[in-house]
Amino acid sequence: MKILLFPVLTSIFVQVLSSPNPVKRSVTDVCKQIASAISSASDVYYPLELLYDKDISHWASSSSAVAACSVEPGSAADVGIILQILGNTTTPFGVKGGGHASNPNFSSTTGVQIAMYRFSEVVYDAASSTATIGAGLIWDDVYAALAPYDVNVVGGRVTGVGVAGFTLGGGYSWKTNQYGLTVDTLTAFELVKPDGTVANVTQDSDSDLFFALKGGFNNFGIVTRFTLQTFPQTQVWGGLITFTEDQIPKVINATYTFASNVTDPKAAIITTANFLLGQPGISQLLFYDGPTPPDGIFDDFLAIPYFTKDVSTRDFVSLVQASPSNATAGTRAIFNSAPLLELTPTVLDAIINETVFWGSKLSWESGSFISYDIEPFMSTIFTHSDSASVYPPSRSTAYLPLNLYYAWGLEIADDSFHSAIKQSANQITAVALAEGQVGVDTAPIYPNYAIYDTPLDRLYGDNVAKMQSIKAIVDPDNVMEALYLHTKGLELHKTLIYRVPLLWTFSFPPLIMPRRTRNIHLSEKPAELVVGQSNAKKALLIGINNTLMEQDGGGRRSRLTMPHRDVNSMRALLIEHYHYNPNDIVTLIDVDDPKQLQPTRANIRTELRKLVADARRGDRFFFHYSGHVVQTENQDHTEEDGKDECLVPCDSDGVQNLIKDDELHGILVDQLPQGSQLVAILDSCHSGSLLDLEHYRCNRVWVPWMSKGRRKSDPIRNKVQRHNALIVYQHKRISGDRVKQRKTTILNHPLSPLSPERRRRASREMPATPISPVTSPASPTTHKKLARALTKLDINATKGINAIRRSSTWKNSPNTGQQVMKRSKTIKSQFIPWLDIKRAEAAAAEGDTNEEGLQCESPVQQFCNGWCHHNSSPSSPKSPRSPGSPEIISLASCKDSQEAWEDSEGNSMTQRLVEILKQDPHPTMGDLMVTISHKLHDAAMKAHTQTKQYKDKVVRYRKKHPEKCKYPDEGDTDGLNLNDFQDPQLSSRKPLDMRRRFYLIALSFAAEIPRQTNDPCAKIGGQKWVSPEDLRACYTSFAVDPVIKENIVDVINKTLAFHTSVNYEISAPEPFTEFVHEDLLKDLARISTQSYPSDYDLHLDLSRTLKRLNDGHCVWINSCYDSLFLNFLPIPLALLTDSTGAQNVHIAPEAFAAASAEFPDEITVWQDALPPAIQLQSLDGAKVLSIEGQDSFVAVDTNALITGSFQPLGTRQNSFFSSYQFGDNGWTYIMGDFAQQSLPLNDSVTLVVQRVNESTTDAIQLPYRARINPDTVKFTDSASYRANNCLAILGTNGVDLNETGDSAAPLSETVMRFQQQPPTSKTFTKERVNVMLDTIPLSDVALPPSLIPSVPVVSGGFGSGQFYMLPDNITGIFALGSFGGDTIDAMMSGMLEGLVNLKSLGATQLIVDVSNNGGGFICAAEFLHRIIVGPKNTTVPQAGLDTKARDGPLARLIVQQIIQSNVDPDQDLLYNPLNWDNASNVGFAADDDWLLPPVNLTINGHVDAFSQRLGQECQPNGFTSTPPDEALFSASNVVIVSNGRCASSCSLFSITMAKEEGVKTVVIGGKSDVQQAYCGTVGGQSTVFSELDTEVKTAKLKNNTLAPPDLLVNGVQGVTWRLGFGIQDPTQPEEWQPHLATLNLLLTPNLYVLLPLDRISD
């Protein structure tokens, strides 16, 4: 019974599901229905689930769609159930195998995505020489599974391609010459038919279906398993060679020779002509089905000088994986094909010509890869099987399947690329035809390469009819049609697969409506302000469809169709994607509904005021306007174009009742308080400067075909488009010189009278006329104020203007100097011509250069001229640039001079914006502007075509029906002309970093900000000292923002790909195993799924997870929490050893001196916490018997577990105690981890102490007190705390060095704050620096004077180094706090000078004190080694370590980009081959791909890849000071001392000195039973995320899926990007070899009274 039960139930189930009346349900309901019907072998996933993402993703991003859910069936029966449900509910669905379909929606859907991954078995049957293969596999896996049996199948040629689609489309393989197509080797399909039944389809069981499936894709059901013939497999020979442009003729020749002559069926090639980043080249795949190819076959290819080469005898999988096909995965892509009869020189030339032509042309439209795969198969390939298949429809001729493949970045460019690839295929076909290749224009096109709208008969020829009749039998209800929703309405193709895009429906008549009518004259007084109510996050949305516009003296209603819809879409967006409370959104629309507030002038003004009334710091406001805007004459000369822009309320006639830009500015801009934010979206004509924001032109992005330059659009004002803000997809990079020139070009424009340079000069030239201060370059607001003041003859302002005016004299002009000075006698005569653009333009047109207007600078330059970022220091606290000033951004749909449009298809800028933000609510502002610009341009292009067609139609109609044309202007065709585009504009109050996320991110980020009434951060805002408890209350009040969390995890995860030690750190070798065993990737995966009570808790977990590496090079630090406040106690501790050798924890003898000097304002708080009988000072030196009731060493060890940064235990224990450092600020005191915490971890501490000279003990409790870090940006409440300290800042992310206009990446303030070596002032330095990071910033607590060395300072020295001579007159001391903080030249010369001076004073022995040395310049460390011990013949490199970098795929792409595309002409990038030497210390050539071949290693069970060994990096060229010819000291007379805290470059120095020269090392302090190490964390070179991001961006790889996204928060991620090889064991990293100190000098109370320096010589 039990056995029977299941089929019975299934059959009932199936019957229920196949009930005759289809039930229409929502897709989500269908997902649920599927989930409840399928067995446990299968699963349904929803958006945000990890596997959902995998299920919907495709090799080409344009082939992916966002499905309602995905389902992974695990059995054929479940596939049946799913198909039943889908068919019954007519739900759209897609079936995905390997996801390599190049056509959109062929295996994706917005309905239910079926992903076949779980069909993953490969069953080899030796008896029948067949393999049964699951439909969810990719070929790589199949080959690997069959390899042990030395057999193989006829499958894919490159990595990643799916078995299912490949096979169901035909299958051209490396073995096709020998055995035919993959379909020719099929013996059976396991097929789930559209009715849900499972069938084994063979030639015998159902010859028709068997025939139809071979090339017929998914029209006949879902295949779950394929059975293929197998063939013997040996090792094969081949791989990839790449050639540069200059070699193309030779490669094409070789291809021609191969195609014409080679008859060995085991040989095959693919010659890919491609165009990548501005240059054509060739990727050549070679294949021979045997370990060694016979001579002659490939010789031509092998003789050509190559760019990269990876050809060898290898196993089949390795050969398949040598292909570069994944390099462009994740971009938008399309395939097309042109079948050819023969590869003749003419055709080959035509292909190259097409490559270059379309490559260059499409680069401007975000094209990233344009390629043509030339595949010379033998003419016999279709003779290997006589079993019929739908493809090829005829086996008499084997046409060659040329594959065209284009990849690009922007969705908006889809149509261009689709159209281009079709044109290109046609062109090649035409060339072939012209050459006599008869029939290529009608020949079958390979279905797997054909573009989506290829006519079916071009794929299947005469087989189409038979396929349709088979389909009618197998799928009578057309269940599989649901896959091709796009064919709806196209009855012709209804039953077969190839979709055509939605036919663009022509609408007639009204097409498009400008959102304004005409310019009119008006003057109106500015509005007064009214204060109303406040709210934390509010929106006002206005949409006006109907306006009565005055025209030609009469009233005429001007109707728009979209504004109401715009308001609704925007409202939904705010609620769903930005978590707005619907009650906080006010909408004004003109509908006939008494409940609806109408957008009258009065209502709009009232609601605008209400929106921002009582606004407070941290409030967020959103304003959206969709309707008409008109321009009126500006009468007070406050607008650079002489026009004011005005909203047209629904009760306005277009003349009266307008709302002028001044009013908007007055209400929305002027009144917002510091720390608040406003985003305005203005979708109307003339809206660019509707809010009169200062920074308008300078935020523009460069969109080549839209930014037409001076000739075509607003000629004067366009001059200063900010070229350094270009978001250009350049097909060719410009040289560094040209970048500089671009800057110069802009600077060459006559200087603004308000530019700083000009102001300065003016004050020199005209001392008699005082210049009033002008805040920041003139803004529309300042400008207006000046003008108004002028008319009122405000004396201060007029002085300013007078002075400014005079300073605008053009020095180079022939008409300058005296004449202009004369003209500047009256203020007014100065001012008005200055603004009179029309006059100037008119004069210019007439060639009158003497016209007064022309004497003046272009008014453009009175505004931010595009270089605002470079001068962004706030000029006053109220300046728009000051950090706390309100952030106001407006995104307008066009420039002031332009009109905005909506079309009859229901599109407006708002609709497109909503569409973009739905997909990515947090794009960078640059990306947003580029995308929206493209979308609008695209729409305009369509509208132009539409207009043209419409005009033609109207003309024809009028001719035909003159009697019906009542009104001559009906269907007026004026409007959108071909040069009439709308360029969206981004305006702002402060200069914008266009790489920052769109402003609404702040809204999202602040979404969880507590309400102001109970704001825990307000309690600590503005305070210097706070309790840790209050601080935690603030930190923990923020819920985790999933977007931010995902962003951080993504950045860390992808940046770790550069970290050399990830796999080593999973379980470090002895002696570090106990302390370093962290599987970071596993933990990151855990963190990404784990939920946290607050964002702070998430941070703690992330931070500690990385700290478990005990590697100061690899940390995660977030300025939002780490060291924002530092948590202090006034009692730093010391570890002292008594005369019996016993060790005890003591309060440091200098504790009170240090604390009272550092915390004079808080010391009483601590004193008050003590019992009255105990003075704080009396605790100095007290023995600490217990901490929190436990033995003091328990606290020491607990701290060592979470302190991170140093691998050796002793060093981490030592960081608990106080110590010192010599640095930039002289001697400083380090409180130690007990008395100084970077996070508010503890509220208080209870100690039992025995004070000095007391026999009794005291229990004391002292509170921790948190003091604001000087680097913290001030805040007053939650919102300002988050906005000021938590969001990414300039320098958080990297820059594209070729796009910024100067060669400097901004220094990251976040990095500097946490660097353990003082920052070096660098412009993108080429000096290699080791960056050591820690959450405790460099201490700013002064060393108590009694501890400052009393011995004489010897001259020499520099920022972080000082020299002393001990009284014995033979011991010199070099106190070296870091290898940073100064320039490398100053360090090297200072070191040399100091040591030489010590020597000349008689020093014969040297102590180098590197306590708490945080590393820095690598070459400075090597120089110090070199000058101390002198040159040696045998040791070049003498001082440094050989290193290796991690050879990850992204790193490899960077190198390739540098080599192939010349992205780094100035050698700024870490990955530039020219920056490195090989292991023999020979420099790489510019085109050496030093990451190839990778050195593969298995580390802790994980396969990892590294570069080849790199040799010397500093000597001889890295030393800017010439080292002496002789040693300054004998190595045996040199001692290096520290407390073990010596990192990075300090480790390099100490290790090479100790291990190569035998120098002695001493650790002062430390537990006697723990072996002390003299250093920790030695890498080869460490760096940070922003630097790597600069590499990625400069290499134009930011869009690659492997690239970390921009970090959204103010954080930093460190990594070791090169690992040093060991000295004693040169095969293993030095990082994991012991560094035990020669001597552990225990600290005794007696010694302690002396400065360690003085003591060392004893």
Ligand SMILES: Cc1cc2nc3c(=O)[nH]c(=O)nc-3n(C[C@H](O)[C@H](O)[C@H](O)COP(=O)(O)OP(=O)(O)OC[C@H]3O[C@@H](n4cnc5c(N)ncnc54)[C@H](O)[C@@H]3O)c2cc1C
């Ligand atoms: C990088 C790359 C290299 C390529 N190299 C070659 C090559 O060397 N030779 C060659 O001939 N082609 C090649 N192709 C083309 C390739 O064969 C097709 O893209 C193929 O359709 C991919 O199959 P897939 O399973 O990965 O794709 P998918 O996108 O998963 O599917 C493709 C089509 O098959 C259907 N389908 C998938 N699974 C099933 C199923 N189980 N039952 C029914 N229908 C199903 C889908 O619905 C879709 O219509 C290549 C493509 C790429 C992108």
